Amino acid sequence: MPLLAPIRSLGLRSSLRPAIRRLRPAVETSQICRYASTKHPKNFKPPTQDELEELRERTIEFTRREITHDVAQATDHKNEFPLDMWQKMGEAGLLGVTADEDYGGLSMGYQAHCVILEELSRASGSIGLSYAAHSQLCVNQLMLNGNEEQKAKYLPGLVSGERIGALAMSEHNAGSDVVSMKMTAKETDGGYLLNGTKMWITNGPDAHLIIVYAKTEPEAASKGITAFIVDTTEASGFSCARKLDKLGMRGSNTGEIVLDNVFVPTSNILGQINKGVRVLMEGLDLERLVLSAGPLGLMKASLDCTLPYVHERKQFGVPLATQQFIQGKLADMYTKYRASSAFTYSIARAVDESYTNPEIRTQDCAGAILYAAERATECGMDAIQCLGGMGYMNEMPAGRIMRDAKLYEIGAGTSEIRKMVIGRAFNREFGMR
Incomplete structure (x- = not known):
């Protein structure tokens, strides 16, 4: 190209x-x-x-x-x-x-x-x-x-x-179970005072603007959560307690943030009061869909670093790429990428083409990232194996790609949660809860 x-x-x-x-x-x-x-x-x-x-x-x-x-x-x-x-x-x-x-x-x-x-x-x-x-x-x-x-x-x-920008939803004890969050927002003159901590916040150490979810009516569970726009440049009481040291996605600055009596004006409520779960769900399927493209890029990166190496590196007098075991791994990596890409882009195209009345199916969006994330980790592991000893060296990108890929099986809902989400979506279609 x-x-x-x-x-x-x-x-x-x-x-x-x-x-x-x-x-x-x-x-x-x-x-x-x-x-x-x-x-x-x-x-x-x-x-x-x-x-x-x-x-x-x-x-x-x-x-x-x-x-x-x-x-x-x-x-x-x-x-x-x-x-x-x-x-x-x-x-x-x-x-x-x-x-x-x-x-x-x-x-x-x-x-x-x-x-x-x-x-x-x-x-x-x-x-x-x-x-x-x-x-x-x-x-x-x-x-x-x-x-x-x-x-x-x-x-x-x-x-x-x-x-x-960033979004802050997860807490130490509220990851997949977001409704159990402890951060509160207490009404005061002209707005709300936010108190609590949020964990694993991507861009948290650097963000100027964070969409923060807090409980405005703690006793109301999911019906008492509100989304707020927090301008950290003006928020007295906001701090990043620590920048987290992660296995992968290093350099994607991630932190634990603390809000200590942070005043947020009423004008910065995102959506309606006590309707934060609706705000969250409004974007969750689309979040899963778009994020499924991250693993696609990592699968391509796996091929980018593997293909040249196995065609140049010789063992037993011939390039590694002529060995059937290596060819099998290359075929698997390529097929996993193509299948994942077709899944993601078919769903994205359906959403775009139905734009006057968008057709967004939870099981499709969750399925796209579930499949792509797991295949990306497998491709990262195969890249390391194809490169052999060099694949285990940090000067090569294969290890970084594998470590980065694993995050997509955990962040934005674990693989296990995605499977539950897909199953529950089918249950709803059949009139079951």
Whole structure:
């Protein structure tokens, strides 16, 4: 695939957006009045395959220039996110793919979001994960649930990369069982005081804006949770207790955050009071769908590092790639990627093409990330095995890819929870709880 001209010189925010406009006509006035979807940005129109391929090529161009092997390795080895990457991604237009153009976004959909996350994760799983927490968990949640004042105030800075976003739901004793969260929000003059801790928060150590879930009526269980927009730059009492030292996704800065009498004005309630679970569920299926593209990128990365090595490395006088055991692993890795990719993009396409009344099936979104995550870990292990002794060395990316892939079997709902979710979705269809 030939390199294209640098992204910044062509657009996306100064590059992809104008390029996309050249690929398809501007939306007609009648179409502007048509907008009824609550899941897609204003003036959304399903992208063509040519547009998605153009987006993919431009994202690859960005990663080749900005997320080199050395950058990816340093991010992992130092356990530090390259903070200048946020502005670079913002300038490239990658941070607001599902945001309205009014706020600097691309007004594209979930196929496009998957394309970008896949290629970023191919270059660096850590950078891809932090991107997803910002662009999907924070930006897209604001797009789905924010009022006009909230979106106008916060989205431009998030889309430009000037501000970093996150979402805080999990706690020490409330991971899969989110309803058992202990963080409280007590009503006071003009707003609420938030108290408690949140754990395993991606982008937590760096975030300027965090969507935080807290109990406004603790005795009401799931019907007493509210989502709040917390501006950490103005929140007295907010702190990151510690940055976490993880097995994988190192450099995707993850922390334990503490809110000690943090005042949040009523205007920063996201959605309705005591309807936080609805806000959460509004984006959860789409979160699973988009995040399933992260493992796709890691599977491609596994092939990227394995294929050249086994064709150059000789044992018994012939390249490793001529050995049937190695060929079998390569065939399995490739087939797992292609099957996972077909699953993810078929669901994303269905969501985009049904945009006037989006068809979003829980079992499809949970199934996509369940399947892709487990296959990505297997591909990472196979990459290490194919590289042999070199695969076990930290100078090679195979070990990093495997460690990164494992996170997708745990974060955003474990594989076990995803299976339960799929089973319960079928039960609901048959009138059972």
